[in-house]
Amino acid sequence: MKPTVHDIAKIAGVSLATVDRVLNGRPGVRSVTRGKVEDAITSLGYVRDLAAANLAKSRTYSFVFILPANDNSFMIGLTEEVRGAVARSSSERTDIRIVDVPPFDPGALVASLEAVLAEKPAGVAFVAIDAPEVRAAARRLSEAGIPMVTLVSDLPESSRDHYAGIDNIAAGRTAGSLMGRFLSGPLMDERGATVAVLAGSMLVRDHRERLEGFSTVIAHAYPNVHILPVLEARDDPALAETMVAEALRRNADIAGIYSLGAGNRGLIRALQTAHGPRRPLVIAHELTASTRAALADGVIDAVLNQDAGHEVRSAIRVLKAKADGLPVLAAQERIRIDIFLKDNLP
Amino acid sequence: MKPTVHDIAKIAGVSLATVDRVLNGRPGVRSVTRGKVEDAITSLGYVRDLAAANLAKSRTYSFVFILPANDNSFMIGLTEEVRGAVARSSSERTDIRIVDVPPFDPGALVASLEAVLAEKPAGVAFVAIDAPEVRAAARRLSEAGIPMVTLVSDLPESSRDHYAGIDNIAAGRTAGSLMGRFLSGPLMDERGATVAVLAGSMLVRDHRERLEGFSTVIAHAYPNVHILPVLEARDDPALAETMVAEALRRNADIAGIYSLGAGNRGLIRALQTAHGPRRPLVIAHELTASTRAALADGVIDAVLNQDAGHEVRSAIRVLKAKADGLPVLAAQERIRIDIFLKDNLP
DNA sequence: CAAATTTTGATTTACGTACCTCAGAATTTC
């Protein structure tokens, strides 16, 4: 039988009230008595029954998710997943609020974080922007003892407790490796091959890191692949379409395209209307309705994906664990880089 | 405020005891009264608080995991993950027992299932063997109302409630697609390329399905890739080593190897000692210490993996949900086919 | 040594559900 507070009281020779005072750090216990109780706790191997404790406290975990109001499919999907968690909140004892912020705007994010700080929730998740003022705001939340998880884009060397997202350098490296291997052969002659990179913004850390990983692998393992200057389309489908179309027109020998950001609808349209000598090899990020269709049609060759649902569920689990001072299961919370070819589409 | 049993009693104009009788299907309620209570339940949108109910029942979920006593790294890792779950069992209200069975032995598996049936646990997970007698034993468990989850290898069209494992046909297709693309070019001349397949046993469904997916893609998309007759090494490292060494000796022009089973230690040893004109392209299954090292060293080119930890945690979640008659979150329980290149090793 | 203060014990209520008993009411059966 699992030991209970009653067992502790019996073993320590004190009353239940004193055990409760020790367990919940309430005042009014001499240190000798506290010692006896603590000894009993360790000797019995007591662990508090969280379900019973939460029931007694009639506790709900109040969490805030700060999400950029970006209209690309990935962010919409992410928001949808958070909504799903909101729908499940009653059975999970959570109370999740979604706060929208303008995208790519450090000031707005800081303002939201400050507002959140005032209401003292049990935890906060947000898509980070890598800026000093955001880091400072995060520090204030941390000092207020509010658990914090970054979603999708990280804020390293900050006071956040956890990052629920993929390793973007590894993702970039993987894309580079696939690009190199797929190009070697049919699409590459002795003079090498030219590759274009389409990004959202080099201000966002995840995009920078993907590019870094990609470039490193290409430079080291596939030296005769040349990378063109990065096209920054701000994750905007329309802008992406014109930029890619323009690039394909100028450079007829583009053999591969790596799209490391969002807004792939535009990329796909540009690819479908272009008619060069041969179709370029395309690797993109995030499995959405449009990239999935493009993959099935052979317009895109591979999609690297991060599972938004997993990220959201993981963020919630971690926030709960941190709120309770419990350890997290690292293996369960690692977000994978999914690689989809048309053969393993779910 | 979430409605409670007290609210139902108030709204329905009955006592708490009657509400309890209706909720827990106890006898002694006239159908008119039952109707009033049920109306109140639906109108209030009442859902029973599982945590409180489990506390009141001081319930623990007793689960049995039947695992083949195979000594390859994957099965050892799987068992390890179940052990981890056992370690967490006190905080998760589970009581998990591990039962070992001899591998590839339908009779032994049936005997274990029968033994499990006698003790009436709250759920059973097992690595299925695709045989009629196993299907029959599963039916008996199902008729006894015991939730059942197949792990790693499925028993389709049976009475199991859920399969916690990957889509092996898709895995085989993915391997075929990677093999075809990676071979096209440097390793393939006009005459095509020869590929060897190493399997455990064609008696196990997951191996058959992987081969099926692989062969289909090769036949359709890469017709000038020739597949040699399958080598069946019973997931035994020693046997695998001799068979692969022998095959490489006979067939100097093997350009690729697809290892779709376990026991890759032997394959790797054979590859390291062989010295043909050029290293074959190798795609294997399951990320273990040895395949990971081989991937890092460039002896293996890609590893398809199923996350044993995810499978075990998923099986437990699903068994719990089934035991409680709750729905499962399909997206959360889908086991991914992880693709690892040396660039995205975790 | 008395007074003030701190520490401790005993007891209670609560969280939301399960499960039990017993008495009384309603209904059915004869």
Place this chain on the structure above:
DNA sequence: GAAATTCTGAGGTACGTAAATCAAAATTTG
């Protein structure tokens, strides 16, 4: 219409913890 049977209500205890009150004991302070 009485007896037997079936329903229903009222109330309690339990699960393991939280949190409160109040009195009694121990300790410290003056």
